[in-house]
Amino acid sequence: MHAGTLVREVRRGLVLAPRNTACMLVGIVIGIAAVTTIVAMGQGARSKVLDRMKRFGFGPNVIYIGAGGGRRFRARPRKTTTLTFDDVQGLWDLPNVRLVAPYQRERRIRLIARRQNVVTRVEGVTPLWLITRGWKMAQGRFLTNEDLRARRKVVVLGTTPARKLFGATDPLGKLVRIKNVPFRVVGLFEEHGVSEGGYDPDDRSMVPLTTSASVLLHRTHLDSIRLLIDDVTRQAETVAAVRMLLRSNHALAEAVDDDFRIVTPEALLRWITESGRTLTIMLVLIATVALLVSGVVIANIMLVAVQERRSEIGLKRSLGATRRNIMAQFLAEAGVVGLLGGLGGCALGYGVAHLVAAFMGYPPLLSLKVVAVALAFAVTTGIVAGMHPARVAARLDPVEALR
Amino acid sequence: MAPLIHCTDLAKVYRKGAVAVHALSGVSFTIEAGEMVAIMGPSGAGKSTLMHILGCLDSPTSGRFSLDGEEVAHKSDAELAIIRNAKIGFTFQSFHLLPRTTALENVLLPLAYSNPYPADAEARAAAALEAVGLGERASHTPAELSGGEQQRVAIARALVTDPQILLADEPTGNLDSVAGNEVLAIFQRLNAEGRTCIIVTHDAETARWTRRLIRLKDGRIVSDEPVLENDRLYAKVPAEDPEAPCTPAPS
């Protein structure tokens, strides 16, 4: 059968019965939209986590200790007050621990320069922070042991607050008021740029941990501690030692859960892929149900359409169409319904994912691969659903059909 | 040379449970290339059944049927489709045009099933429409055409593959007499140009436009004779001048 005619006949078949076509499309659009929404959300979440990991310099020799129990990676400030400077002391003495970098922060504090002010993250750290992250200075210097010991009121700025406070002028040596305390700017970080996930690593300012504890945050408990270890192969035993130390420091009874989280890159990855697996199973389930339903809808509507189009089928047979020609036309119509429905479903799914994402705080991601797989599923559903009606159409006795 | 159509003892039996309907029995005849034949009989006589068999849309229950020297009775579905496409042009009482589709596209349709698809398909479709006097109406849809014009589009569609045989089942059944006569005049002219025409009808007036009349009753041939009074009419429609006015047969 001539390809151009097939295209024209398929279009004609779909356009001449708009209500049938619309019903068939709705089923498959909803099915594919459900699946793409979930995939887009899942991929968005996953890419955000991976993105963060990279930003945080989370290499294989890193062990992260977060305040508060549970399994989540992200720190929960101020809920738990048990992770303290004492723990830091103990950690330094553990074998295989190369360095210990304690950390406390407040997410939103106003920094005021002479004319401008800006709300940013204020972090109390030790000079080791720079090593654990591998960050570099654009200007000036990072915090020193001297700063720490003397509780100096000095601050190192990320480019985001620096730009807002000082514009193009050199911030070094300028004064910035934080909670009404004047701090001198001693350094400026290199710019890293906003991540795909919308996280801005440059939106921060750093003061000596001793200063933040005594002057700004008025607390000695920490939000997290980062360890670098010497021998990566002994990571497991080091983690065990860390856990034992912290539990005994925090005087946790046997039955009580940890009030801290120890996160290693492996554990994090495992957690991501695990939740990925549950998501995948859920997806397959939803996809199966959705496509099954839309397949049944398409099959039924097409079966009715075949009866409505008997005379067209009879006519074409009388003009020389073979059973295969008739079959091909109905299968092609079903396939095109699948394709259009798949495209619509992807668009709708992406839209819904964007709406949901507005609440969840990370952008949805829809890779070309997912779109291709979704379209393949949609077309397959259409064709499989069209199989039976197409066979019925092809088997119609032309004489009966023309009557 | 073998006759164009040769039937021997054709029978068609429809079974509904225990009841057997003998739509055709013992039908034998020969039609030579270039003939113009009417198959006439009352409703239920088996005319359509016979036409479907002659058009390779249906197979007889028994008997032999050869077309253009080839035995057709036991060919496969795909082979019959090729024969229908290449050698037969159907016209039906109810036109069977695709709705909301232009006359030109309707006429193009049979070529879609030709292998290979002719490179000059559009030109051929346009020429076929020209041949039925609808060259100007190529872009009109059936809803924009009168019944007579719709049937003429259907004839153009039957013509477009250049078939040897035109088969028409009650082609004037849905038309008033003026439009009907126009359609019959077209068949007459096509026949004068050498194409074999077989027109099924229950109406004696229609039959008079042909040159041979086969009467059917209860599935059997009751008479098969030339239509004599018709010859005068033929003289009035010279093949060279398709624009000549067509006069219906005198009553």
Ligand SMILES: Nc1ncnc2c1ncn2[C@@H]1O[C@H](COP(=O)(O)OP(=O)(O)O)[C@@H](O)[C@H]1O
């Ligand atoms: N599919 C069928 N099943 C049963 N009987 C049929 C079928 N088709 C036709 N017939 C019967 O065969 C006879 C001839 O039918 P048909 O060829 O359509 O007659 P005509 O065209 O001369 O009116 C009629 O009695 C009709 O009822």
Ligand SMILES: [Mg+2]
């Ligand atoms: Mg009939």
